[in-house]
Amino acid sequence: MIDLYYAPTANGHKITLFLEEAQLEYRIQRVDISKGDQFRPDFLAISPNNKIPAIVDTHPADGGAPLSLFESAEILLYLAEKTGKLLSGELRERHVTLQWLVWQVSELGPMLAQNYHFNHAAPQPIPYAIERFQVETHRLYNVLNKRLEKSPWLGGDHYSIADIACWPWVNTHVSHRVDLASWPAVNNWFERIRTRPATDRALQKSQQI
Structure with a gap:
């Protein structure tokens, strides 16, 4: 399961576009940036740059503890490698x-x-x-x-x-x-x-x- 920390911005849309294309199970955790949710300590523990999107993969491929990631490009690359989709192996x-x-x-x-x-x-x-x-x-x-x-x-x-x-x-x-x-x-x-x-x-x- 992917927990997606999200607001409906261009950067937020990148991750929902990928998740829907890959048909990967996910839950949206709304971050209301108009109310300053991005500065909450629990969110900063996942995204220290206080920006959305961020994710927590509750079942990473290594079988270890949940893995949190921030920065949209890194999230896209991680999800592409996790699923084997939307990034060529050639x-x-x-x-x-x-x-x-x-x-x-x-x-x-x-x-x-x-x-x-x-x-x-x-x-x-x-x-x-x-x-x-x-x-x-x-x-x-x-x-x-x-x-x-x-x-x-x-x-x-x-x-x-x-x-x-x-x-x-x-x-x-x-x-x-x-x-x-x-x-x-x-x-x-x-x-x-x-x-x-x-x-x-x-x-x-x-x-x-």
Whole structure:
């Protein structure tokens, strides 16, 4: 059983997308970040960086005590290795997948988060910051589009944890003032993931908590 410490954010959605695709049994433990639940001592014992998502695997493969993990990319990698799903065992595709996973956590997620902050959450408009992160957002969409013009999925021929990591951030494109029609390959990829049954189940879960 996987206990998922979760809030309905882009990073939280990554893990429900994986769990639904892999059909792995899990329980959602809601972390209400608007009320500061992420700073509770019991949560910090699992996620010392006070961020969601985090998991506790009550039955890890080594048969030992429950294993807790934080950081969404590490959780995706762990679950892929645990289940043998959504990460190729073939050398080249595996590492292409992993590089796009790292790209998401080092580039796409942080830049889009800054875009959202300066467009919607900053106490006052800062034109330089708004423009700077809008330009960077467009650059990253260009990178993503070029990759998807060459390959059906980010890792290669198979849907993987790299696609799962990126999709929830692209799903917030409206709040980043992005029109997906400007990036046709991204738009095609986005719609193929949006219409997967597991994606629908994962998003429904977020509306039920």
